[in-house]
Amino acid sequence: xxxxxxxxxxxxxxxxxxxxxxxxxxxxxxxxxxxxxxxxxxxxxxxxxxxxxxxxxxxxxxxxxxxxxxxxxxxxxxxxxxxxxxxxxxxxxxxxxxxxxxxxxxxxxxxxxxxxxxxxxxxxxxxxxxxxxxxxxxxxxxxxxxxxxxxxxxxxxxxxxxxxxx
Amino acid sequence: xxxxxxxxxxxxxxxxxxxxxxxxxxxxxxxxxxxxxxxxxxxxxxxxxxxxxxxxxxxxxxxxxxxxxxxxxxxxxxxxxxxxxxxxxxxxxxxxxxxxxxxxxxxxxxxxxxxxxxxxxxxxxxxxxxxxxxxxxxxxxxxxxxxxxxxxxxxxxxxxxxxxxxxxxxxxxxxxxxxxxxxxxxxxxxxxxxxxxxxxxxxxxxxxxxxxxxxxxxxxxxxxxxxxxxxxxxxxxxxxxxxxxxxxxxxxxxxxxxxxxxxxxxxxxxxxxxxxxxxxxxxxxxxxxxxxxxxxxxxxxxxxxxxxxxxxxxxxxxxxxxxxxxxxxxxxxxxxxxxxxxxxxxxxxxxxxxxxxxxxxxxxxxxxxxxxxxxxxxxxxxxxxxxxxxxxxxxxxxxxx
Numbered sequence: 159x160x161x162x163x164x165x166x167x168x169x170x171x172x173x174x175x176x177x178x179x180x181x182x183x184x185x186x187x188x189x190x191x192x193x194x195x196x197x198x199x200x201x202x203x204x205x206x207x208x209x210x211x212x213x214x215x216x217x218x219x220x221x222x223x224x225x226x227x228x229x230x231x232x233x234x235x236x237x238x239x240x241x242x243x244x245x246x247x248x249x250x251x252x253x254x255x256x257x258x259x260x261x262x263x264x265x266x267x268x269x270x271x272x273x274x275x276x277x278x279x280x281x282x283x284x285x286x287x288x289x290x291x292x293x294x295x296x297x298x299x300x301x302x303x304x305x306x307x308x309x310x311x312x313x314x315x316x317x318x319x320x321x322x323x324x
Numbered sequence: 325x326x327x328x329x330x331x332x333x334x335x336x337x338x339x340x341x342x343x344x345x346x347x348x349x350x351x352x353x354x355x356x357x358x359x360x361x362x363x364x365x366x367x368x369x370x371x372x373x374x375x376x377x378x379x380x381x382x383x384x385x386x387x388x389x390x391x392x393x394x395x396x397x398x399x400x401x402x403x404x405x406x407x408x409x410x411x412x413x414x415x416x417x418x419x420x421x422x423x424x425x426x427x428x429x430x431x432x433x434x435x436x437x438x439x440x441x442x443x444x445x446x447x448x449x450x451x452x453x454x455x456x457x458x459x460x461x462x463x464x465x466x467x468x469x470x471x472x473x474x475x476x477x478x479x480x481x482x483x484x485x486x487x488x489x490x491x492x493x494x495x496x497x498x499x500x501x502x503x504x505x506x507x508x509x510x511x512x513x514x515x516x517x518x519x520x521x522x523x524x525x526x527x528x529x530x531x532x533x534x535x536x537x538x539x540x541x542x543x544x545x546x547x548x549x550x551x552x553x554x555x556x557x558x559x560x561x562x563x564x565x566x567x568x569x570x571x572x573x574x575x576x577x578x579x580x581x582x583x584x585x586x587x588x589x590x591x592x593x594x595x596x597x598x599x600x601x602x603x604x605x606x607x608x609x610x611x612x613x614x615x616x617x618x619x620x621x622x623x624x625x626x627x628x629x630x631x632x633x634x635x636x637x638x639x640x641x642x643x644x645x646x647x648x649x650x651x652x653x654x655x656x657x658x659x660x661x662x663x664x665x666x667x668x669x670x671x672x673x674x675x676x677x678x679x680x681x682x683x684x685x686x687x688x689x690x691x692x693x694x695x696x697x698x699x700x701x702x703x704x705x706x707x708x709x710x711x712x713x714x715x716x717x718x719x720x721x722x723x724x725x
Contacts, residue, residue, distance in 0.1 A: 265425050277425050281432030289443045298445045307443065314439040 169196065170206040177214040178206055185224050190268035209267070215256070216263035223248060223272055249279045254295055257283075426451065435461050435536060458532035466539060469569075471601030474546040481544055482530045489529075542570045542579075549640070550580050551598045552718050554591055561720050562672045564600065564627070565639040566608040567591075583608060583637045600714075603627075603704065608637035612702025617686040619705060621661040622647045625712045628668060629701030638701055642715040643670045646681065668700075672720055 169186045171179045186192050196203050209217065226244055230237040252260065257279065264273045284292050293300060302310070430452060433441065438461070442452040451457075462470065527534050538544035545568040553560045553567070567580040578594040604612055612629055620626070624645040629638035646669035648660050660667075666686050673680040682700055684692055693699035706712050 261425055273425060274428060277428035278432055280429045284429075284441075285433070285437060289440050292441060292444050296444070298448070301445050302443070310443045314443065 169203060171217065172206040172208045173212050173214045173217050174210060175214050177217075179217060179221060181221060185221065185228065188224050188269055188271070189220075190270070191266060211266045212263045213259070216260050219248075219252075219260055220264060220267065220269060220272060224269070227271070245275060249275075254283065258295075258297075427457075430457055431460060435465075435540070438533075453527065453531065453533050455532040458536050461536055462532060466536075469548055469596070469599045469601060470539070470546060471548075472605055473602055474548065477547055478535055478538075478544065479530075481538075482534075486529055539571055540573050542572060545570045545581070547602070549600050549602050550582075550591070550594060551600070551714070553580070553582060553639075554589065555594075556720075560639070562642045562670070562715060562718060563630075563639045564641075566602065566637060569594070569599065597714075603640075604702075608639070611638075611691055612704070614689060614703040616703060616705035617666070617689055620645050620666050620686060620703075622651075622658060622667075625706040625715070626668065627704045627706060629703075630698055631701070632698050633695055634699065640704070641670065642672075643668045645669070668703075 167183045169181050169183055169192065171181055171186075171192065173179070181189075183196075186196065192207060192209075195207060227241065230241040230244070249257075257276065261273070261276045261280070264276060284295060287295075292298075300307075430438065430441065435458075438452045438457065442449040527537070535544070539546065547566060548569050549564045550567050550569075551564050552562065553565045565582060567582045569578045569580050571578055575593065576596075577592070578596075578599065580591045580594055582589040582591070606612065616626075622645050626643055626645060627640040628643060630641050631638045645660075646667040647658060648663055648665065648667055651658050651660050664685050664687050666684050666689075668682050668684065670679055670681070678697065682692075682697075684700065684703075689703070691699050691701045706715075
């Protein structure tokens with residue numbers, strides 16, 4: 159890899175548990191929340207930036223994703239296939255809980271591409287699943303009365319056909 | 325201004341909660357807490373501003389926590405830990421997310437899934453019914469087939485259904501309705517009052533979602549045009565006629581009702597690729613005023629209105645501009661475009677057929693014809709390759725008489 163240019167500084171991020179991550183400033187640019195902070199401090203960032211809403215597991219995943227995508231994009235040959243494979247593996251490697259936690263972290267850090275990808279993944283997960291499944295997945299309480307639910311079911315009967323068994 | 329106040333309060337709480345070492349306490353010289361406080365105050369407004377521009381507030385979830393414990397000495401950090409803990413009773417709900425991620429998820433769902441999502445809980449029902457989401461669904465599936473004419477027809481359809489509903493409801497309320505007009509009886513609530521609550525949950529008649537569902541279920545017959553009507557009927561080869569269409573979701577095909585040519589004609593099992601949005605926003609009984617006559621040259625592709633007699637509606641027929649008899653047909657010697665007379669060729673017919681060719685005068689063409697040959701009306705010149713290739717793809721396998 160080429161040597162670090164004068165624009166390529168290292169930023170240190172600190173998670174909730176206190177773990178420190180050294181991140182290249184080019185990667186940090188994708189973390190728009192962090193970038194905004196850097197911009198506001200007039201680029202004078204020497205101490206670690208604390209991220210009180212982000213846990214080590216999530217930050218490490220996010221940085222992993224960004225590092226890989228930067229690597230794919232800057233490769234000599236277009237690595238679309240590899241990137242697609244990586245994305246598929248990345249999505250599969252997480253449980254639903256981890257996926258949700260990652261979305262929250264990515265949303266807080268404002269990582270646009272990852273967020274788009276994660277939201278698509280969620281949409282794929284709840285595709286063809288039952289209402290109950292969606293409730294459990296999103297952690298939502300059912301606030302309909304049984305009568306209302308029955309009525310909705312009847313109205314939307316066409317939508318409820320072809321639903322996968324959980 | 326409010327945000328500034330809130331952030332100030334939160335800053336006070338934050339600086340206290342981050343106090344681990346005594347010398348960091350709110351001191352302007354304290355490294356870490358200064359970092360946090362300036363970052364918080366400086367970052368939050370700009371983050372909020374940038375988010376507000378995008379239509380969602382990223383800081384809101386952060387603020388929600390700070391608002392949740394005003395002036396309490398609970399640490400923000402430890403509170404978050406509890407909320408994010410695995411399998412905790414108060415699981416992190418994705419409804420707490422700002423609008424943006426949730427909207428993106430909903431955008432990726434199919435219509436059936438959107439309906440199901442609405443059955444999950446009430447706030448998701450409101451979201452899943454937004455016109456914005458359903459407009460996207462409309463464009464995806466119905467964009468090629470539903471145009472302005474259809475939307476206007478839909479407005480009429482909605483208006484008549486609303487009137488019908490109101491009429492039915494007022495009939496139900498019956499005596500109570502007439503009594504209520506006397507003020508002493510205002511306390512009398514009609515029994516149908518409970519129905520009002522149910523109405524709130526049901527879909528608004530004029531929403532985009534209602535349109536989509538009405539199309540899917542075949543309740544709404546919409547106006548569009550059908551190529552080669554009556555599927556291979558020789559009399560209609562390479563023409564396009566207005567019809568009312570009804571969708572059958574089980575077979576993914578359409579049923580058409582053609583404007584009466586003396587009698588109603590229906591056709592079934594029409595595929596998607598035989599439909600189009602009417603290119604001219606006019607009734608098929610109205611003559612189109614051609615605006616391309618001076619521009620017609622041999623080789624141009626056109627559509628022309630034609631009808632059997634003056635009571636019937638027009639259909640649009642595909643043809644090409646041909647060379648005049650006097651012209652040899654060589655491109656560099658052809659002067660046909662300077663001539664007042666224009667030859668229209670319908671090569672789907674055998675040479676010698678009376679339908680193969682007709683001639684019009686470009687200087688004053690409106691409608692030409694007679695009861696035997698029918699009437700030739702307005703002309704549209706085809707510019708888009710898409711339209712031309714569609715017509716060509718419908719070319720009959722054998723020429724027509």
